[in-house]
Amino acid sequence: MALGRxxxxxxxxxxxxxxxxxxxxxxxAYQPYVLPGLLLVLVLTxxxxxxxxxxxxxxxxxxxxxxxxxxxxxEGQAASVTLPDVVASALVGLVALRTLAVGDEDRLRSWxxxxxxxxxxxxxxxxxxxxxxxLGLIGFVRHTEIFAAVPAATYLSLRTRxxxxxxxxxxxxxxxxxxxxxxxxxxxGTGADYEGESIRAVGTFGAYQILGMAAVVGYAxxxxxxxxxxxxxNRRWLALLLMLALLFPLAFSLSRGAxxxxxxxxxxxxxxxxxxxxxxxxxxxxxxxGIAYGHAGGHSxxxxxxxxxxxxxxxxxxxSVGDRYAVWHAARDMWADHPLTGVGPxxxxxxxxxxxxxxxxxxxxIEDPGGGYRRVELxxxxxxxxxxxAEQGLIGALAYAALxxxxxxxGLRHLLGVDGSPVEKIFGxxxxxxxxxYLTNSIYADLGGTVSLLDSILLGGLAWLASGVGVDKEVPDxx
Numbered sequence: 001m002a003l004g005r006x007x008x009x010x011x012x013x014x015x016x017x018x019x020x021x022x023x024x025x026x027x028x029a030y031q032p033y034v035l036p037g038l039l040l041v042l043v044l045t046x047x048x049x050x051x052x053x054x055x056x057x058x059x060x061x062x063x064x065x066x067x068x069x070x071x072x073x074x075e076g077q078a079a080s081v082t083l084p085d086v087v088a089s090a091l092v093g094l095v096a097l098r099t100l101a102v103g104d105e106d107r108l109r110s111w112x113x114x115x116x117x118x119x120x121x122x123x124x125x126x127x128x129x130x131x132x133x134x135l136g137l138i139g140f141v142r143h144t145e146i147f148a149a150v151p152a153a154t155y156l157s158l159r160t161r162x163x164x165x166x167x168x169x170x171x172x173x174x175x176x177x178x179x180x181x182x183x184x185x186x187x188x189g190t191g192a193d194y195e196g197e198s199i200r201a202v203g204t205f206g207a208y209q210i211l212g213m214a215a216v217v218g219y220a221x222x223x224x225x226x227x228x229x230x231x232x233x234n235r236r237w238l239a240l241l242l243m244l245a246l247l248f249p250l251a252f253s254l255s256r257g258a259x260x261x262x263x264x265x266x267x268x269x270x271x272x273x274x275x276x277x278x279x280x281x282x283x284x285x286x287x288x289x290g291i292a293y294g295h296a297g298g299h300s301x302x303x304x305x306x307x308x309x310x311x312x313x314x315x316x317x318x319x320s321v322g323d324r325y326a327v328w329h330a331a332r333d334m335w336a337d338h339p340l341t342g343v344g345p346x347x348x349x350x351x352x353x354x355x356x357x358x359x360x361x362x363x364x365x366i367e368d369p370g371g372g373y374r375r376v377e378l379x380x381x382x383x384x385x386x387x388x389x390a391e392q393g394l395i396g397a398l399a400y401a402a403l404x405x406x407x408x409x410x411g412l413r414h415l416l417g418v419d420g421s422p423v424e425k426i427f428g429x430x431x432x433x434x435x436x437x438y439l440t441n442s443i444y445a446d447l448g449g450t451v452s453l454l455d456s457i458l459l460g461g462l463a464w465l466a467s468g469v470g471v472d473k474e475v476p477d478x479x
Contacts, residue, residue, distance in 0.1 A: 055157035130344020139345020154460025175220020179249035265437030342393035384442035
């Protein structure tokens with residue numbers, strides 16, 4: 001304990017000094033962030049002792065910070081720093097120091113760290129071989145954060161059943177919060193613009209991260225579905241009602257991709273746990289859709305049109321779908337020209353104009369009460385698979401395939417083959433359901449700004465499940 005206190009006090013002092021020097025040389029455009037930055041450092045220094053003793057608090061802190069509408073940088077710029085990124089970086093550093101100080105041989109020797117290392121090594125090679133090395137290094141840092149550093153820190157942070165409960169309840173809390181805001185935005189016309197009406201539910205994320213609220217709510221639905229699958233007493237009906245309630249803001253997000261991905265995740269959880277409950281769940285989904293349509297007010301036609309458009313994406317694509325096909329083809333051509341290492345992380349946007357057809361619109365119009373009207377460029381292929389192939393080539397595709405396949409297979413084997421406490425089963429089903437949802441969503445979506453940290457934390461949870469290390473058993477648990 002004395003070593004721990006000395007370590008985090010030293011870290012706090014050095015952090016204050018370093019941040020103070022950095023703030024002194026900041027450009028004028030960043031001066032408004034000086035006071036919030038100092039307050040953030042102060043808060044991190046104060047909470048560091050608690051996080052040192054219980055790292056899962058830091059993981060929950062990252063989740064909470066995701067829904068706070070505060071950040072730095074400009075929409076769409078190459079390098080942008082947000083509050084969740086800062087907190088996640090602090091968490092990674094603190095967990096790394098703690099692991100080295102107290103020792104954790106069992107977890108550090110686990111094979112689950114090898115796939116993360118593979119992603120880092122391959123990303124570094126692609127960055128060095130990039131068309132624009134500067135952009136490549138920026139992208140390398142981002143990919144390392146999302147697919148290696150934060151997941152590894154989460155894996156090392158999950159130690160007791162209380163830690164699992166903390167993460168699960170935090171997911172539910174931020175999902176309910178964002179969902180409540182989203183429903184209010186839909187019915188009051190204060191959300192993001194959709195075909196001339198400000199009805200699209202986006203929560204605290206705004207129109208630029210238009211899928212942020214849908215992701216938060218979707219993962220909260222997975223937690224509720226896992227609770228319904230595992231819990232034996234009457235609390236399972238509370239989980240079912242919560243899942244039903246969260247379907248409303250998910251529907252009002254008007255995100256077809258989020259609807260599909262969430263459904264796949266929930267079906268995976270229920271199919272693995274209890275097929276009878278899967279039938280009940282499908283009935284609940286149908287009931288929820290009917291209720292959502294009946295209570296959509298004057299916007300019911302919009303919701304219906306968005307839902308029915310799921311069947312016309314291929315046959316009658318709109319401009320947004322046409323643009324998506326265009327960037328997919330551009331990514332394919334980039335990969336064909338640079339098959340082994342790709343064009344380099346963050347280099348897709350740099351080369352996009354040379355590959356897209358003349359029919360490509362180049363951007364989309366967004367509007368919300370907070371940011372007003374603006375036009376944003378389409379700077380990614382909107383498919384994680386094409387993004388990895390285009391920017392990191394065949395070696396990147398193999399590294400990411402090894403990451404998801406190895407953790408997914410091992411996680412599923414431990415989930416179905418090993419008896420654990422109810423909270424361990426709930427957490428395990430959430431992680432497996434997330435993987436099914438994420439792999440589906442990645443067909444038509446790629447890195448989604450700060451909301452990607454949600455995926456990082458659940459990827460770390462999947463690594464914990466795959467490792468089989470379990471949690472300390474001294475904490476009583478009943479469900």
